[in-house]
Amino acid sequence: MKKEQTDFLVIGSGLAGLAFALEASKHGKVVVLTKAGVQDSNTSWAQGGIAAAVGESDDWRLHEEDTLIAGAGLCDPDAVRMLVQNAPQAIEWLAKLGARFDLGASNELDLGREGGHSRNRIVHHADKTGWEVERAVSAAVRANPNIVVYQFCFVTDLLMSGGRCVGATGTIPDVGQVMFTARATMVATGGVGKVYDSTTNPRVATGDGVALAQKVGANIANMEFQQFHPTTLHHPQLSGFLITEAMRGAGATLRNHNGRRFMFDYDSRLELAPRDVVARSIAREMQKLETWCVYLDPTHLPSELLQEEFPTIWKRLSEIGLLIDRDWIPVVPAQHYSCGGVVTDLNGRTNVPGLYASGEVSCTGVHGANRLASNSLLEAIVFSFKAAEVVQAEPTEVPEVQEPKSPTCLPENEAILLRHALQKLMSAQAGIFRTTAGLQEASDKIASALTQYDTQATAGFSAYSAETRNLLINAQLIVNGALARTENVGLHYNADLDK
Numbered sequence: 001m002k003k004e005q006t007d008f009l010v011i012g013s014g015l016a017g018l019a020f021a022l023e024a025s026k027h028g029k030v031v032v033l034t035k036a037g038v039q040d041s042n043t044s045w046a047q048g049g050i051a052a053a054v055g056e057s058d059d060w061r062l063h064e065e066d067t068l069i070a071g072a073g074l075c076d077p078d079a080v081r082m083l084v085q086n087a088p089q090a091i092e093w094l095a096k097l098g099a100r101f102d103l104g105a106s107n108e109l110d111l112g113r114e115g116g117h118s119r120n121r122i123v124h125h126a127d128k129t130g131w132e133v134e135r136a137v138s139a140a141v142r143a144n145p146n147i148v149v150y151q152f153c154f155v156t157d158l159l160m161s162g163g164r165c166v167g168a169t170g171t172i173p174d175v176g177q178v179m180f181t182a183r184a185t186m187v188a189t190g191g192v193g194k195v196y197d198s199t200t201n202p203r204v205a206t207g208d209g210v211a212l213a214q215k216v217g218a219n220i221a222n223m224e225f226q227q228f229h230p231t232t233l234h235h236p237q238l239s240g241f242l243i244t245e246a247m248r249g250a251g252a253t254l255r256n257h258n259g260r261r262f263m264f265d266y267d268s269r270l271e272l273a274p275r276d277v278v279a280r281s282i283a284r285e286m287q288k289l290e291t292w293c294v295y296l297d298p299t300h301l302p303s304e305l306l307q308e309e310f311p312t313i314w315k316r317l318s319e320i321g322l323l324i325d326r327d328w329i330p331v332v333p334a335q336h337y338s339c340g341g342v343v344t345d346l347n348g349r350t351n352v353p354g355l356y357a358s359g360e361v362s363c364t365g366v367h368g369a370n371r372l373a374s375n376s377l378l379e380a381i382v383f384s385f386k387a388a389e390v391v392q393a394e395p396t397e398v399p400e401v402q403e404p405k406s407p408t409c410l411p412e413n414e415a416i417l418l419r420h421a422l423q424k425l426m427s428a429q430a431g432i433f434r435t436t437a438g439l440q441e442a443s444d445k446i447a448s449a450l451t452q453y454d455t456q457a458t459a460g461f462s463a464y465s466a467e468t469r470n471l472l473i474n475a476q477l478i479v480n481g482a483l484a485r486t487e488n489v490g491l492h493y494n495a496d497l498d499k
């Protein structure tokens, strides 16, 4: 088996992974492993922007308060304070790397508004902020001689020696398995959206990092808090396409199929109530009226504003025949963000020595039971920076490690069936509305699917199959977390607890 040694190993090339790589490269050699192309990530798909209290009437204390309210009492106040206090520097860092953000008339940052924020504080690049951020950080990584990136390298295992994480094994097409040893390993593998049959996440979001970390004994928490974005397109050609909250921030309203603005029936904050409230209200309205979707109505907004502020949405929707200055947009909620994950301290350290986590894969305490919109790109930068500061203290000697066994996988045709059944099951039983019986049924079915996978797996590697097993592990954590919650809080809602 090929072997390579580095100082710091990063798994994932989204914002969390690349921000860590850039900062850690000041202290040693960095290798980044990523299972698809560099820019294939949730980060590239982020639309709305990054929250930071940089406006004249704003203050980090207000950002802190909004974050704590959204988190429904389950945030770690220290983590939240660190996040919001470091937000302006995070924006400055991105701007210095060359990320372009929209400016107002007198060249100050043009700040958008999203649900749950008491001030305009969303720094953005039209409706494709993530694309712009990923462009800037990946260009900086390419120009950095201390960072090497291996694309299409699927990480299958973390390497352990004497209770320490000392690297990872990756599989590269036409090369095979490669062992990467390192002083410290950063898991930055993003979200778990593909656990559900409807998600805004790209295909790489299969919860690999949570499964990898759990296997070596890392603590995992809060997986039951899965955020559903209220407004994703309901259309056969572009299912799951996100219609950013910023459109509601700009004044678009939600209507049922009778044209009634139904949010008046659910919450006084109307369309700008926190995401879980809006998503649940939409789901209830759809149930009540037995409809497939509700509608987002931006038609009263000026056509020029819609084209200027939402160019991606304007273009993609017009390609399927929807003109957003004239047509209501059919929308449904879809899984969007995982608030739980690998538990870390304020420096991104997990309970496994040598193992760090950052970004959506992590559970830093910032989001509690619900994430405030546009806090996740920010979290990825702030916690990766802290981790890059402390990794210098990791031992410089990397011990010898045994070669891991070759992975075994379920044949792909069977994995396809297993994955689809899992996604349907999770959407039905562990989505926005849950019941104890439904969760129990899901738990039993997932346990037997895992047994089926492991007993039928054969020699030979398939990334799709390996991801499917990781999805099963994530599903199990979500369902078991939901069963263990004895009260409805934030994103977790079990109808039986309401009785």
Ligand SMILES: Cc1cc2nc3c(=O)[nH]c(=O)nc-3n(C[C@H](O)[C@H](O)[C@H](O)COP(=O)(O)OP(=O)(O)OC[C@H]3O[C@@H](n4cnc5c(N)ncnc54)[C@H](O)[C@@H]3O)c2cc1C
Pocket (backbone or CB within 6 Å): 011, 012, 013, 014, 015, 016, 017, 033, 034, 035, 036, 038, 040, 041, 042, 043, 044, 045, 046, 047, 048, 049, 050, 051, 129, 130, 153, 154, 155, 156, 188, 189, 190, 191, 200, 201, 202, 204, 208, 209, 242, 336, 337, 358, 359, 360, 361, 373, 374, 375, 376, 377, 378, 380
């Ligand atoms: C449509 C959409 C809109 C969003 N809008 C916003 C927004 O406006 N503001 C905001 O703050 N957040 C937003 N988010 C959330 C935000 O984009 C993500 O939480 C954030 O980008 C996560 O960054 P990350 O670096 O942790 O993970 P990602 O950007 O997802 O990167 C994960 C990386 O890990 C790699 N990887 C995964 N598994 C493996 C493996 N086994 N081996 C090797 N590599 C692996 C992936 O290929 C990828 O490169 C949005 C998300 C979506 C999907």
